[in-house]
Amino acid sequence: MRNRLVTYSPEAAFHALADPTRRAVLDLLRQGIQPAGQIARAFPVSRPAISKHLRLLRRAHLVQEKREGRHRLYQLNPEPLKAVDSWLQQYRVFWQANLNSLKAFVEAEHARETGGVEGERKDTAKRSRPNE
Amino acid sequence: MRNRLVTYSPEAAFHALADPTRRAVLDLLRQGIQPAGQIARAFPVSRPAISKHLRLLRRAHLVQEKREGRHRLYQLNPEPLKAVDSWLQQYRVFWQANLNSLKAFVEAEHARETGGVEGERKDTAKRSRPNE
DNA sequence: CCAATATGTAACGCTATGGTTACGCATTAT
DNA sequence: ATAATGCGTAACCATAGCGTTACATATTGG
Numbered sequence: 487m488r489n490r491l492v493t494y495s496p497e498a499a500f501h502a503l504a505d506p507t508r509r510a511v512l513d514l515l516r517q518g519i520q521p522a523g524q525i526a527r528a529f530p531v532s533r534p535a536i537s538k539h540l541r542l543l544r545r546a547h548l549v550q551e552k553r554e555g556r557h558r559l560y561q562l563n564p565e566p567l568k569a570v571d572s573w574l575q576q577y578r579v580f581w582q583a584n585l586n587s588l589k590a591f592v593e594a595e596h597a598r599e600t601g602g603v604e605g606e607r608k609d610t611a612k613r614s615r616p617n618e
Numbered sequence: 619m620r621n622r623l624v625t626y627s628p629e630a631a632f633h634a635l636a637d638p639t640r641r642a643v644l645d646l647l648r649q650g651i652q653p654a655g656q657i658a659r660a661f662p663v664s665r666p667a668i669s670k671h672l673r674l675l676r677r678a679h680l681v682q683e684k685r686e687g688r689h690r691l692y693q694l695n696p697e698p699l700k701a702v703d704s705w706l707q708q709y710r711v712f713w714q715a716n717l718n719s720l721k722a723f724v725e726a727e728h729a730r731e732t733g734g735v736e737g738e739r740k741d742t743a744k745r746s747r748p749n750e
Numbered sequence: 751c752c753a754a755t756a757t758g759t760a761a762c763g764c765t766a767t768g769g770t771t772a773c774g775c776a777t778t779a780t
Numbered sequence: 781a782t783a784a785t786g787c788g789t790a791a792c793c794a795t796a797g798c799g800t801t802a803c804a805t806a807t808t809g810g
Contacts, residue, residue, distance in 0.1 A: 497638065504636035505798080506629060509705070516708065523756055535799050537758055556756045556807040564712040571706055573641070576648065578703070580696040637768080655786055667769050669788055688777040688786050755808075760801105767796070772789105779784070 496569040498546040503570070507531065508539050512548060515562035522558045628701040630678040635702070639663065640671050644680060647694035654690045 502508055507529060514520070514528055526536035540560060543549040547566050552559045634640055639661060646652070646660055658668035672692060675681040679698050684691045 496641075500632075500635050500638075500641070503632050506632075507798090509628075509632070513708075516712065521756080522758085526757095531798085532800060533757080534759080534801080538798075541758080558757065562712065564709045567706060567709050568713055570702075571710070574699060574703055574706065576645075577696045577699050580648070580694065581700055639768085653786080654788085658787095663768085664770060665787075666771080666789080670768075673788080690787065751810100753809085755806100757805085757807105759804080761803100762800080764799090765797085767794100769794090770792080772791085774789080775787090777785080777787105780782080 492565075494547060494566040494569045496566075496573045499548065499566040499570050500573075502543055502546040502548055502566075505539065507536075508543055511536070511539055511543065512562060515549060515560060519552075519559050519561040522560060525560060624697075626679060626698040626701045628698075628705045631680065631698040631702050632705075634675055634678040634680055634698075637671065639668075640675055643668070643671055643675065644694060647681060647692060651684075651691050651693040654692060657692060 503512075510529070511525060514525060522537065522540060523533065525540070526533040529536055540549065540551075544551055547563055550561045550563045552561065635644075642661070643657060646657060654669065654672060655665065657672070658665040661668055672681065672683075676683055679695055681692045682695045684693065
């Protein structure tokens with residue numbers, strides 16, 4: 487049952503990607519298959535810590551383990567990321583709309599302010615509180 | 619510095635998206651701007667719980683709050699998702715390559731297992747342990 | 751067979767999370 | 781004014797996470 491075309495739910499993937507170290511591990515694996523120890527050495531945390539991240543990534547099917555001698559080689563498996571991608575898909579239309587409407591807005595703003603500086607206000611305007 | 623074309627780091631977004639309720643809130647907001655209470659009523663958890671999720675989403679800039687009378691209207695802001703999208707971008711090539719190289723890899727694997735060459739046994743191989 | 755190497759797991763400890771209830775504060779309705 | 785409505789925050793709780801230090805297990809080298 488190798489390449490079964492399973493469709494992963496985004497749940498596990500989103501959860502796995504929440505940790506920056508895990509994302510970095512995946513980024514590292516984009517360079518190619520690597521043994522656990524080598525992966526661990528690339529990070530400032532202990533090996534067991536990486537081992538646990540790898541376990542989680544394994545369970546999320548984001549990496550695949552292959553044993554070779556006393557080594558455990560880890561390979562990236564991008565499949566689950568497709569689920570993330572398709573979740574995101576529903577939002578692309580929004581930031582595209584944004585590029586338009588926002589662009590229009592910005593241009594209008596600019597026109598309005600031509601002489602002015604723009605620096606500030608307008609929108610966010612209100613509060614002194616940053617975001618919150 | 620209003621609509622500064624800031625580029626959000628994926629950090630906050632990935633963190634915010636890790637929770638299924640928060641993703642659902644965003645999904646809900648795709649339908650349009652809504653007051654906090656109405657959002658809360660769409661979920662099985664208490665209103666304060668949603669209030670906290672909204673605060674987090676706000677800080678991640680994934681939603682924008684607008685006060686109107688005694689209501690707090692929430693609007694989706696897809697911008698930070700672009701950071702997620704571009705992180706993902708680096709992986710797209712993999713799941714495309716996958717259709718090819720992975721297939722090759724899998725086939726090679728299969729061949730290796732059937733013909734069973736190579737001295738090592740791998741055997742033990744594939745484990746009885748499901749994924750783990 | 752024994753030491754060294756490569757890893758995963760168990761047991762802890764501390765902080766972060768997500769949920770709950772109680773409460774405080776505007777805004778709107780009577 | 782007073783009550784009702786809409787929300788956010790504080791204070792708590794229980795659990796999930798992530799890191800650390802032993803420790804157990806499998807593989808390779810002498």
